[in-house]
Amino acid sequence: MKLLILGGSGFLSGTLARVALAQGHDVSVVTRGQRPLPAGVKPIMVDRKDKDAFASTISSANQSWDLVADCICFSPEDAEQDITVFAGLTKHLVFVSTDSVYQEHPRPFPVSEAFEQFTQLSYGQNKRKAEEVFINLGQKLNWTILRPGHIYGPGSELGCLPEHSRNPDLLGHLKANKPLRLVGGGHFLQMPVFSEDLARMILDCAGKPSTYGQIFNAPGPDIIPSWRYYEIIAEHLGVELKVEEVMISDLLKREPGRLQFCSHRVYSTEAAKNAGLYRPDTPVEKGLKIHVDAKLKASS
């Protein structure tokens, strides 16, 4: 199929480009040209924040696409731009939203897409407002919304919980036998999703009417306490995991915006199953080993 990715050289978007190319698709990517692109993609260079330039660059490409995957939609304005520019140019658009749209407390266990209480934090609120633009759209464009939780894999930093979230020196810290300071002792449950799996899920949406106008949680297959994420990494390095507990109230006093990490992030995938959509299936042990090996290789 002909795929257009908004993004394409970043973590998730770059992974999506590589997986799509490996599946044999024709892949175009929209970026500002600030990072190297995966070999084999067709570049379209424009800043989406420049609305006029974006509209004219896409229109002058004189193309249409089977699927547009927007990996960098963060606001209702971005969503409106997608609709204005791509209605008529694509059969289907997938918007990568986030589990951060959900209200942190209280929430059901597991959280299904039918849970309609939303966060007050700005990142998740803006993603939710972007979702609402698609939801209120009517028939102009077939859309699908995916809500991943923590995404991991080569190309990103390791770490899923404060105070070691996306810590560039996590491996050095563990190798030095230093304890990790984890909020709530790392007991919050998560379902980290391997980036290549999420890419496959995005691609599997393409042209599936059962996914049109639908929102799907997009977690990984395993429910683990966050400390286990770090223990898997420590095991792979052959070191012992030591954890020091950071009080939840202390973290939130310092950084109220980190509330999204202070709840169990456990999500139902029944909706995706019922739609016949691929559900991420790489076991977290396997995916994290791939991620750690990539980090070790990059630093050697």
Ligand SMILES: NC(=O)c1ccc[n+]([C@@H]2O[C@H](COP(=O)([O-])OP(=O)(O)OC[C@H]3O[C@@H](n4cnc5c(N)ncnc54)[C@H](OP(=O)(O)O)[C@@H]3O)[C@@H](O)[C@H]2O)c1
């Ligand atoms: N990371 C997570 O754990 C997580 C969890 C849930 C949801 N998400 C969602 O997943 C998505 C992907 O996240 P990511 O962090 O992996 O992003 P990413 O793929 O790194 O996205 C950045 C890409 O977009 C391009 N870009 C950035 N600003 C642009 C602009 N104004 N105009 C055109 N291109 C632009 C960048 O290239 P240039 O710099 O060259 O322009 C780069 O290719 C996001 O929507 C995020 O909300 C992430």
